[in-house]
Amino acid sequence: MAVDPVRERRARVDRVAVAAKRVGYLLLASAIVVFLAGLATTFSETVSFIVVACLLTGSVILAPAIIVAYATRSAERQDRERGL
Numbered sequence: 001m002a003v004d005p006v007r008e009r010r011a012r013v014d015r016v017a018v019a020a021k022r023v024g025y026l027l028l029a030s031a032i033v034v035f036l037a038g039l040a041t042t043f044s045e046t047v048s049f050i051v052v053a054c055l056l057t058g059s060v061i062l063a064p065a066i067i068v069a070y071a072t073r074s075a076e077r078q079d080r081e082r083g084l
Contacts, residue, residue: 020068027062
């Protein structure tokens with residue numbers, strides 16, 4: 001049985017999206033941890049910079065990754081429903 005190149009490509013894109021979601025969520029969690037550590041100690045300008053950088057980078061990575069992951073899973077579900 002031949003492998004469908006579209007499904008193969010879709011699986012590859014889904015793997016990248018899952019990895020990007022992990023990185024994005026990790027950055028958001030890191031921002032929370034650094035923020036709480038800053039509150040417990042001295043909340044310096046460096047702590048503020050790290051929190052903002054983690055939040056921005058995590059959001060930029062996470063938003064498209066969530067959309068792509070939903071899109072690939074929806075396309076797979078539609079293919080299964082159509083019997084493809």
